[in-house]
Amino acid sequence: NTALMEKIVSLCKRRGFIFQSSEIYGGCGGVWDYGPLGAELKRNLRNAWWTTMTREREDVLGLDASILMNPAIWKASGHVDTFADLMRECSLTNKRVRADHVDPQEGVIMNYTGAEAPTGWKLDRVISVLMKKGEHIESLRKRVRTLIASNAGEAAGKPEEIVLLGEAKGDTVEKSIDFHPETGGALGPARPFNLMLKTYLGPTATEDDVTYLRPETAQAIFAQFKNVFDSNRMKVPFGICQIGKAFRNEVTPKNFTFRSREFEQMELEFFIKPDEAVEIISGEVAQWSEGADLSEPQANWGWDLWHRYWVDQRTKFYDSIGLGGVLEYYWQTPEDLAHYARACVDILCDFPFGTEELEGIAARGEFDLSQHQKHSGKTQEVFDEELKNAAAKLTAEQKEALIQKRLAAEQAKVKGEPMPEADVRAWFERLFKGNYVPHVIEPSAGLDRMALAIIANAFNETEKVDDKGKKEIITVLRFHPRVAPIKVGVFPLLKNKPELVAKAREVYALLKKHMNCFYDETASIGRRYARQDEVGTPFGITIDFETLGEKGPELQDTVTLRHRDGGEQERVKISDLLPKLLAAVS
Numbered sequence: 001n002t003a004l005m006e007k008i009v010s011l012c013k014r015r016g017f018i019f020q021s022s023e024i025y026g027g028c029g030g031v032w033d034y035g036p037l038g039a040e041l042k043r044n045l046r047n048a049w050w051t052t053m054t055r056e057r058e059d060v061l062g063l064d065a066s067i068l069m070n071p072a073i074w075k076a077s078g079h080v081d082t083f084a085d086l087m088r089e090c091s092l093t094n095k096r097v098r099a100d101h102v103d104p105q106e107g108v109i110m111n112y113t114g115a116e117a118p119t120g121w122k123l124d125r126v127i128s129v130l131m132k133k134g135e136h137i138e139s140l141r142k143r144v145r146t147l148i149a150s151n152a153g154e155a156a157g158k159p160e161e162i163v164l165l166g167e168a169k170g171d172t173v174e175k176s177i178d179f180h181p182e183t184g185g186a187l188g189p190a191r192p193f194n195l196m197l198k199t200y201l202g203p204t205a206t207e208d209d210v211t212y213l214r215p216e217t218a219q220a221i222f223a224q225f226k227n228v229f230d231s232n233r234m235k236v237p238f239g240i241c242q243i244g245k246a247f248r249n250e251v252t253p254k255n256f257t258f259r260s261r262e263f264e265q266m267e268l269e270f271f272i273k274p275d276e277a278v279e280i281i282s283g284e285v286a287q288w289s290e291g292a293d294l295s296e297p298q299a300n301w302g303w304d305l306w307h308r309y310w311v312d313q314r315t316k317f318y319d320s321i322g323l324g325g326v327l328e329y330y331w332q333t334p335e336d337l338a339h340y341a342r343a344c345v346d347i348l349c350d351f352p353f354g355t356e357e358l359e360g361i362a363a364r365g366e367f368d369l370s371q372h373q374k375h376s377g378k379t380q381e382v383f384d385e386e387l388k389n390a391a392a393k394l395t396a397e398q399k400e401a402l403i404q405k406r407l408a409a410e411q412a413k414v415k416g417e418p419m420p421e422a423d424v425r426a427w428f429e430r431l432f433k434g435n436y437v438p439h440v441i442e443p444s445a446g447l448d449r450m451a452l453a454i455i456a457n458a459f460n461e462t463e464k465v466d467d468k469g470k471k472e473i474i475t476v477l478r479f480h481p482r483v484a485p486i487k488v489g490v491f492p493l494l495k496n497k498p499e500l501v502a503k504a505r506e507v508y509a510l511l512k513k514h515m516n517c518f519y520d521e522t523a524s525i526g527r528r529y530a531r532q533d534e535v536g537t538p539f540g541i542t543i544d545f546e547t548l549g550e551k552g553p554e555l556q557d558t559v560t561l562r563h564r565d566g567g568e569q570e571r572v573k574i575s576d577l578l579p580k581l582l583a584a585v586s
């Protein structure tokens, strides 16, 4: 829904939620700045996530690691070798497009990312025209322009430039990129393009000094796993979470902030015992079944129950910020899964441009810590006294039965190489002594995507007819009070009555220490309410003559509290305001 998206982008700019980065210089592709209201919204989301994920839990600790790290980390994690998207390059324009952004049905010419383009060309519109071999490039451009004019008209905006995919010789099309009609796959070259942003760290600025801006926050958690574990006397299961910037040189950033090149992630790595350790300690491993009680984690849970538990926890979080009703879940199939992943669920959300991923929750086995153990030469194992004691009580037959079960599972593997028998036996030997590398469940969310989801789903338009019969479109952002950038507007009824202004200032001073408030004394009270509705402020407080006691002593020191949703108004004592509002917004 392009029109809706355009309205959202325009509101974000007009009211100071999100601006194009470097706008006065024509912008900078795929990066965005958050204005005053956007900054507050993001801060609220960050705080909500942090509170839920660590403050309110005994088993999760926080971390704030650096963006620049030793590049060996990215080698160990696999990012240097495999963190790439397939890309196509247009030899006419040298523009690059992510291969899966080329529409296999329609054709091959497109211009993306109106939001990215300096002027004109609005949002993310795909123009597709089949290129004809031998056609002059100008005639091709003309066809594209005609198509735009006839199809979309003025409303959609005129493209500033047209990106062509194909190969040219001189001024003529030499080779178009065709599509295989059955598979939808593109013929023609698609090359891997590493998404990590390179930089130099050190004085020589040569290849020796190359490092990367982190493409995810997760790896720092793995790299600091032992330090956090040892310095806090933790026991598995426990988690480490982090919020921070991540950078990806996305080939085609698009859909406003949804796919950016600089963004913020909120990630938890939750470390659990391998199922075999659970079995040795508890005698049995509880596995997922329909209707399993996920409210309280249990000591005998296997990885699949932990995975489901975190999907459930994250769902509750989204409920608490008002996104509960618009989520969908995609359970990756064995073909979708990375070779080391045991399961992965994408939490999807409804956006104006489609249903897209907000967060991924993956069960990653011991892959990450094992990789770092292998590459750094430093053990990432933990020692578990309880496991050692329980293993000491097993008979030789019981131990062998565990080994045989694992060997059979290795043979039945759908993806990846089965572990050789000698390695399996060596692994059990360490396990029986109480040592293992923890396994990981990873809920990984994007803060910018979450903010966009919140804005898009809060966006609401209604038509209003004023006294003179004139129609007006009213925009209201129905933010959940917990995430709303401004919690309450404070308004003296009239600005030329010093007593009203003084009292309103007093109420404002009382509240602003505890929440973000906005004081406004200009224009009619209706206008002031409307301005706050448009930015999603859930409450408005009006200080009127009743407050001053001019309409009788019983209403003295009470104010009108107006609710954004529904518009109802109630009289509230000033002394009751703070607890009432705090309960609603936290």
Ligand code: ATP
Pocket (backbone or CB within 6 Å): 216, 248, 250, 257, 258, 259, 260, 261, 263, 264, 265, 357, 358, 359, 360, 444, 445, 446, 447, 448, 449
């Ligand atoms: P996608 O398939 O959309 O590229 P991904 O599967 O690569 O995403 P992950 O690597 O799992 O994403 O990252 C976890 C989360 O980080 C995503 O669910 C998303 O919310 C966020 N994220 C990833 N890439 C971007 C981006 N370019 N811009 C904004 N947020 C992003």
